[in-house]
Amino acid sequence: MQRDLTQGPIARNLLLFALPLMAGNLLQQLYNVADTWVVGRFLGSEALAAVGSSYTLMTFLTSIFLGLCMGTGTAFAIQYGRKNMERLRQSLFVSFILIAGITLLLTVLVFLLLDLILLWMQTPPELMTMMREYLWYIFWGIPALFLYNYFANVLRSVGNSAVPLLFLAISSVLNIALDLLFVLAFHWGVAGAAIATVLSQYLSGIGILLYTLLRFPELRIGRRHMRWDRKILREISHFSFLTCVQQSVMNLGILMVQGCINSFGTVVMAAFAAAVKIDSFAYMPVQDFGNAFSTFVAQNYGAGQTERIRKGIRSSLLCVFIFCVCITSLVCLFARPLMLLFIDASETAILDAGVQYLYIEASFYLGIGVLFMLYGYYRAVGRPGISVVLTVISLGTRVALAYTLSAIPFIGVTGIWVSVPIGWFLADLTGVLIYLRSRKKTTPRVP
Numbered sequence: 001m002q003r004d005l006t007q008g009p010i011a012r013n014l015l016l017f018a019l020p021l022m023a024g025n026l027l028q029q030l031y032n033v034a035d036t037w038v039v040g041r042f043l044g045s046e047a048l049a050a051v052g053s054s055y056t057l058m059t060f061l062t063s064i065f066l067g068l069c070m071g072t073g074t075a076f077a078i079q080y081g082r083k084n085m086e087r088l089r090q091s092l093f094v095s096f097i098l099i100a101g102i103t104l105l106l107t108v109l110v111f112l113l114l115d116l117i118l119l120w121m122q123t124p125p126e127l128m129t130m131m132r133e134y135l136w137y138i139f140w141g142i143p144a145l146f147l148y149n150y151f152a153n154v155l156r157s158v159g160n161s162a163v164p165l166l167f168l169a170i171s172s173v174l175n176i177a178l179d180l181l182f183v184l185a186f187h188w189g190v191a192g193a194a195i196a197t198v199l200s201q202y203l204s205g206i207g208i209l210l211y212t213l214l215r216f217p218e219l220r221i222g223r224r225h226m227r228w229d230r231k232i233l234r235e236i237s238h239f240s241f242l243t244c245v246q247q248s249v250m251n252l253g254i255l256m257v258q259g260c261i262n263s264f265g266t267v268v269m270a271a272f273a274a275a276v277k278i279d280s281f282a283y284m285p286v287q288d289f290g291n292a293f294s295t296f297v298a299q300n301y302g303a304g305q306t307e308r309i310r311k312g313i314r315s316s317l318l319c320v321f322i323f324c325v326c327i328t329s330l331v332c333l334f335a336r337p338l339m340l341l342f343i344d345a346s347e348t349a350i351l352d353a354g355v356q357y358l359y360i361e362a363s364f365y366l367g368i369g370v371l372f373m374l375y376g377y378y379r380a381v382g383r384p385g386i387s388v389v390l391t392v393i394s395l396g397t398r399v400a401l402a403y404t405l406s407a408i409p410f411i412g413v414t415g416i417w418v419s420v421p422i423g424w425f426l427a428d429l430t431g432v433l434i435y436l437r438s439r440k441k442t443t444p445r446v447p
Helices: 010-042 045-081 085-112 114-120 125-157 162-185 189-215 230-262 266-302 306-333 335-339 348-362 365-380 384-406 414-438
Strands: none
Touching: 010 045, 010 162, 010 189, 010 266, 010 306, 045 085, 045 125, 045 189, 045 230, 045 266, 045 365, 085 114, 085 125, 085 230, 114 125, 125 162, 125 189, 125 266, 162 189, 230 266, 230 365, 230 384, 230 414, 266 306, 266 335, 266 348, 266 365, 306 335, 306 348, 306 365, 335 348, 348 414, 365 384, 365 414, 384 414
16 A cells, blocks of 8 residues: 555554554564574574574675665655656666666675685684575575565655565565475575575565566656666765665674674674574664654655654654653563573573673663664755764764773673663764754755
8 A cells, every 4th residue: 555645644644654664674584583593493502603693794785785775765755755756767767777786796795705704703613614604595695685675665665565565474484484494304504594585585576576567557667767867866876875874884883793792702692693683673663663754754855844744753753762662661571581482491691691682772772763763864854974974973882882891801791782772872862963953944955
């Protein structure tokens, strides 16, 4: 179902648009969580540590083209708000060729640099072979991730968040079934978990591509749209590359923290591998609400409805507060049972470390909820550079404190955990101050 977010009740339309986004992203996380569950329960803690560390690397690599797709989605939403469908089709052509080329280049580079990447991540020698095998198969799925995320963002920009959810649901179920088949029945080890993920990714990527072309004739590109327009290219580049930088910086910081975690050995690596999956699931609703809020702001920005944007900010803040209070309560209450989904009860050291991580992070989810709103707002009003600044503050603080505090003997690995919410709140403070200073000024023009 398509929603025009420039009309109707703000809170109701935002929530109805955001709910499929939330469900869809939760399902997308199942790709690696399914691998983590099967590997952790049936292949042991070393395999779990290898797959968990690989997940952090893949999150960083895919964030490059995910940022590109999110940025173009913002540009599409603004054009849709203006009802300029011809320009939207031209933008589709330019952006697809641009991002597809970058994705191809990225795929070639990661295969060539795989061994160097593993060394840079301070991968323990006993895990090197296993991580290399898992990643070699996983990298083949990068083009599929591009296809899915590109067309998912296209559909979301015109108010359709339900179709991407449908394709993710189908592919996630397939992923779990293939995980069990390849790991338990065929005994392919971590390679089987990776192959299951890649096959499922191609199902969702190719499926949503065909669906968009067949069911949305207004988005089909004709011969007249297949030309390079410098103005469109500048606009797409403005949104895409800065959003890409923001996403990449965010995940590069996480990857750098992963290196610090790896230096503490297999127990901490395994604890983090399991706990970070729970953490990602927990704050996913507010992350996706921030993306829905960004589409809302972008459509209304394109339509010139400044007052509606301000009302939407107030409604969205209330929603984020309610989400975060509920999620914090659930994670703190069920931290240990959630860890037991991935870790055997006999692995007490891993369990304790993972539970400590969840208690600390969950207590401050409101910080990341507000931060996702700020990211979405500045991206939607043509100021994605501000999102980059906030990300640098958040992740820079996290990396610096993680290495500094964890080096103090009586703090240790706890220093890595507490550095995260400190980074969130410093970025929140900066973003809110920038908003308050510019509130009385004219909303910036889209380039």
